[in-house]
Amino acid sequence: MKIIITGADGQLGTELQGALRGHELYPVDIEEIDITDFTAVMEKVACFGPDLIVHGAAYTDVDGAELNPDIAFKVNAVGTQNLSVAARAVGAVILYVSTDFVFDGTKGAPYNEFDDVNPLSVYGRSKLAGERYVQSLTNNYYICRTAWLYGRYGHNFVKTMLKLGEEGKTVRVVDDQIGSPTNAVDLAAKLAEIALSGRFGVYHTTNVGEVSWYGFAGKIFELAGMDVDLQPIDSTQMERPAPRPAYSVLRPLSLELQGLAPMRPWEEALAAYFKA
Numbered sequence: 001m002k003i004i005i006t007g008a009d010g011q012l013g014t015e016l017q018g019a020l021r022g023h024e025l026y027p028v029d030i031e032e033i034d035i036t037d038f039t040a041v042m043e044k045v046a047c048f049g050p051d052l053i054v055h056g057a058a059y060t061d062v063d064g065a066e067l068n069p070d071i072a073f074k075v076n077a078v079g080t081q082n083l084s085v086a087a088r089a090v091g092a093v094i095l096y097v098s099t100d101f102v103f104d105g106t107k108g109a110p111y112n113e114f115d116d117v118n119p120l121s122v123y124g125r126s127k128l129a130g131e132r133y134v135q136s137l138t139n140n141y142y143i144c145r146t147a148w149l150y151g152r153y154g155h156n157f158v159k160t161m162l163k164l165g166e167e168g169k170t171v172r173v174v175d176d177q178i179g180s181p182t183n184a185v186d187l188a189a190k191l192a193e194i195a196l197s198g199r200f201g202v203y204h205t206t207n208v209g210e211v212s213w214y215g216f217a218g219k220i221f222e223l224a225g226m227d228v229d230l231q232p233i234d235s236t237q238m239e240r241p242a243p244r245p246a247y248s249v250l251r252p253l254s255l256e257l258q259g260l261a262p263m264r265p266w267e268e269a270l271a272a273y274f275k276a
C-alpha cells in the first residue's frame, strides 16, 4: 500500500514510520509539504498517488494557539481541508489524528465517540474544524482522537518532568486535570491497525485508565527511580492562556463495538517506555 504520513518528524510521525514499515511510505513534514499550501498539497499528493494518508501534522502548541488563533486554524483546519480535498481527488483514504480537547471535560465520566463535542480552547476548535473537513470532504476516513502523548522524539511531559526532577527543585504539578497518558509507540501501532481495517469511522485511541498530571508525574519519578519533592497544585495556581478540560478521559467504545482490542493501560505503557 502507498501511504503518505504527514507530521513525519513529530513524536507520533516518527513512530508511525516504524508501525507502517513494509508499505511504500512517503513520510513528509513541513520541509517536503507545507500542508497550508493548497497547490503544493494537491501536486505532491497527486504525484505520489497514495492509497492512504495518515495525517498527524498539526500546530500542537495549545497555549500558542490561544495567542495566535489564525496560525492554529490555518494549520489544523485549512491544512486538513487541503489534505482532504487532495485525498478525495486521488481516491485515497485519510486517517486524521485528533484530540481529547474537542470535549469540554464536564461530563464527569469517560467520553465515547458518540458524545457531543464542545471544545474550550482555540486548539480544540481548530482540531474539531479539521475533523469536520475530513467528514464533509472525504468519503472514506478514520478520525482517531488521542491525548497526553509522549514518546522518544520531540517535547513532552515525561521529558519535562525528568529534566525538572534532575534540577533537584520542588516540582509543582496540577492535580485537577484528569486524562489518559498515551505512549506514541502504542498509538502508532493502533493507528496502523485501524488504518488497514477498512472499518471507517471515529475512534478513541489512548492508553486506557486515567490519572491527573500530578499522579502521572509521580509515576514518572517512581519509574525513573528519582526522589523528587513533588507538590500538587490546582489549575488556578498556574496561569496559562488556554483553558483545558478538567476531565477528558476517552473511552474506546468504537474499538469495543468493532471487536478490536483497546490499548493497554497507561501504567504498563509508561513502564514499557522506560524499559525501552
Ligand SMILES: NC(=O)c1ccc[n+]([C@@H]2O[C@H](COP(=O)([O-])OP(=O)(O)OC[C@H]3O[C@@H](n4cnc5c(N)ncnc54)[C@H](OP(=O)(O)O)[C@@H]3O)[C@@H](O)[C@H]2O)c1
Pocket (backbone or CB within 6 Å): 006, 007, 008, 009, 010, 011, 012, 013, 029, 030, 031, 033, 034, 035, 036, 055, 056, 057, 058, 059, 060, 075, 079, 097, 098, 099, 100, 127, 146, 147, 148, 149, 150, 154, 155
Ligand atoms: N501531543 C499531544 O499530547 C497530543 C494530544 C492529542 C492529540 N494530538 C495530535 O496528535 C498528532 C501528533 O501530535 P505530536 O505530538 O506527534 O505532534 P508534533 O510532535 O508537534 O508533530 C507535529 C508535526 O507537524 C509538523 N507541522 C506543523 N505545521 C506544519 C505544516 N504547516 N505543514 C506540515 N507539517 C507541519 C510539525 O513541524 P514543526 O515541528 O516544524 O512545527 C511537526 O513535525 C497531532 O495531530 C496532534 O494534534 C497530540
